[in-house]
Amino acid sequence: xxxxxxxxxxxxxxxxxxxxxxxxxxxxxxxxxxxxxxxxxxxxxxxxxxxxxxxxxxxxxxxxxxxxxxxxxxxxxxxxxxxxxxxxxxxxxxxxxxxxxxxxxxxxxxxxxxxxxxxxxxxxxxxxxxxxxxxxxxxxxxxxxxxxxxxxxxxxxxxxxxxxxxxxxxxxxxxxxxxxxxxxxxxxxxxxxxxxxxxxxxxxxxxxxxxxxxxxxxxxxxxxxxxxxxxxxxxxxxxxxxxxxxxxxxxxxxxxxxxxxxxxxxxxxxxxxxxxxxxxxxxxxxxxxxxxxxxxxxxxxxxxxxxxxxxxxxxxxxxxxxxxxxxxxxxxx
Amino acid sequence: xxxxxxxxxxxxxxxxxxxxxxxxxxxxxxxxxxxxxxxxxxxxxxxxxxxxxxxxxxxxxxxxxxxxxxxxxxxxxxxxxxxxxxxxxxxxxxxxxxxxxxxxxxxxxxxxxxxxxxxxxxxxxxxxxxxxxxxxxxxxxxxxxxxxxxxxxxxxxxxxxxxxxxxxxxxxxxxxxxxxxxxxxxxxxxxxxxxxxxxxxxxxxxxxxxxxxxxxxxxxxxxxxxxxxxxxxxxxxxxxxxxxxxxxxxxxxxxxxxxxxxxxxxxxxxxxxxxxxxxxxxxxxxxxxxxxxxxxxxxxxxxxxxxxxxxxxxxxxxxxxxxxxxxxxxxxxxxxxx
Numbered sequence: 001x002x003x004x005x006x007x008x009x010x011x012x013x014x015x016x017x018x019x020x021x022x023x024x025x026x027x028x029x030x031x032x033x034x035x036x037x038x039x040x041x042x043x044x045x046x047x048x049x050x051x052x053x054x055x056x057x058x059x060x061x062x063x064x065x066x067x068x069x070x071x072x073x074x075x076x077x078x079x080x081x082x083x084x085x086x087x088x089x090x091x092x093x094x095x096x097x098x099x100x101x102x103x104x105x106x107x108x109x110x111x112x113x114x115x116x117x118x119x120x121x122x123x124x125x126x127x128x129x130x131x132x133x134x135x136x137x138x139x140x141x142x143x144x145x146x147x148x149x150x151x152x153x154x155x156x157x158x159x160x161x162x163x164x165x166x167x168x169x170x171x172x173x174x175x176x177x178x179x180x181x182x183x184x185x186x187x188x189x190x191x192x193x194x195x196x197x198x199x200x201x202x203x204x205x206x207x208x209x210x211x212x213x214x215x216x217x218x219x220x221x222x223x224x225x226x227x228x229x230x231x232x233x234x235x236x237x238x239x240x241x242x243x244x245x246x247x248x249x250x251x252x253x254x255x256x257x258x259x260x261x262x263x264x265x266x267x268x269x270x271x272x273x274x275x276x277x278x279x280x281x282x283x284x285x286x287x288x289x290x291x292x293x294x295x296x297x298x299x300x301x302x303x304x305x306x307x308x309x310x311x312x313x314x315x316x317x318x319x320x321x322x323x324x325x326x327x328x329x330x331x332x333x
Numbered sequence: 334x335x336x337x338x339x340x341x342x343x344x345x346x347x348x349x350x351x352x353x354x355x356x357x358x359x360x361x362x363x364x365x366x367x368x369x370x371x372x373x374x375x376x377x378x379x380x381x382x383x384x385x386x387x388x389x390x391x392x393x394x395x396x397x398x399x400x401x402x403x404x405x406x407x408x409x410x411x412x413x414x415x416x417x418x419x420x421x422x423x424x425x426x427x428x429x430x431x432x433x434x435x436x437x438x439x440x441x442x443x444x445x446x447x448x449x450x451x452x453x454x455x456x457x458x459x460x461x462x463x464x465x466x467x468x469x470x471x472x473x474x475x476x477x478x479x480x481x482x483x484x485x486x487x488x489x490x491x492x493x494x495x496x497x498x499x500x501x502x503x504x505x506x507x508x509x510x511x512x513x514x515x516x517x518x519x520x521x522x523x524x525x526x527x528x529x530x531x532x533x534x535x536x537x538x539x540x541x542x543x544x545x546x547x548x549x550x551x552x553x554x555x556x557x558x559x560x561x562x563x564x565x566x567x568x569x570x571x572x573x574x575x576x577x578x579x580x581x582x583x584x585x586x587x588x589x590x591x592x593x594x595x596x597x598x599x600x601x602x603x604x605x606x607x608x609x610x611x612x613x614x615x616x617x618x619x620x621x622x623x624x625x626x627x628x629x630x631x632x633x634x635x636x637x638x639x640x641x642x643x644x645x646x647x648x649x650x651x652x653x654x655x656x657x658x659x660x661x662x663x664x665x666x667x668x669x670x671x
Binding site for chain 1 (some may be wrong): 353416418479485491609610620651652654655659662663
């Protein structure tokens, strides 16, 4: 009698984390943090936490956008280039203050997302090719606009406050904003009909359409959302590191895809979890962070180049685990 | 070929004559590309100064060859319905290995053997990368984007670990001949690209592997039920693609007499996919337009050259390439889904 309600309560508390198999990624995250805490002195210092969260807030954002896109069975390769373009836009407009530069950066992302949506929904191009084209176009535009130089922000305006100020010198504002976006994405996905349609499109687009669901609207929404997330990440980049960087963001799209996959979302769409994706993004960042500390201990000395090797190996392990866990039907591409 | 899309209505009328439109469509596409290419060349003859010089030809050929070689392998992978994101990283690995081998004490002591090993070993390593990709895709059922993402992330890191991130410069005339030599006035790598194109085109058209390849990409389940060794075909295809990428890495390093693991093959996967798609490959699989891929690579190269030669900034060519990709994919009369 007493165990049953307790069990139910626990589940209800766990659901916002993704529930079920997605919990593994949270467990892995907790274990790594515990390991870091036990092994390294300054691991939980305010400096490490705030720089870790500040840097990874960008990856959390684009990963969440990517997660929604992948849930529809699509993919968005343009996020890295769009973030670079948005960082240039925001940096150019930074003398006008945060209240202009931030929306302008997001608007840049929204425009890119609208182009993606137009190509995919309007012209019915495959998402892979459509967003590949947008990626090239956004990269070219950011190089043209910035004249191939990093664009320094205006330090006298309040623009850098977003990226550099912290709450209680531990919690960067960027991660607060990123978490707000995560909550919005989670709410939309779990509680609205739009979110249900997103999942239905990923499950079976044809069936969802025939059932009378507004599939086009769901597709347009996810690409706009992903574009806006990339734009916001670009604003974070410019604001936190003092420059709009036209060449930054290469490979971000693949880091985001990896985070989504680590979070347990299948590329075929129709399922997945926003919170687990966040955990996936943080997990990837944490591997880097731990490696830096390990180097600091002096027992091993791995050059920066090892980090990408280890990241790849980590992804391999996760994929192999997923293959074992996934249902046979879901394993087929 | 993609399955008949009966739900959308297309293809309902022509069930009896299904194979016929497919052939003519491929040919029409190919013709369209030839016409576009001819128009572009004509435009250049009129606009670009010194376009008809041997030097112009040599520059373009040496720039396009590596893309074309990688794109051939990419086309085969795309024909199985997959995609290979790791080609650029594999190029970096093989490009890093070659100077390490012929520059080692053993390689310097045995120049002949060293040169041979510096070409064969990197290609073998590249092939192993392909076997790895293929195994993940076919036996473990990992989606190609994810499976090849692993080597995309870590491959370049391996190359950088091997070289400690240093730029390796070298002077080895016999090796650099791969990238700077000329035969009949054309760069060696141009001949390699042409030769490989012909060989692969023959393989696709005339061998059992070619038939298997197209059937796996067209309808994997049906192919498996008909007794096609789907797993073997896929693994072989990824191995071929990676080996070609390895070769392109060697050529890239030979051109520059230097190997920079951070740069060799960077963004090559995108160039190769673009060339394949412009050449008529469909991401849904089932088509392997080899000659089209070569033309696609040449077309993209020539558009870029035209713009740069006429004073358009380098960066703007990205935007034009994006437009070309969109148009090429839009014109594909396939079921437009990945």
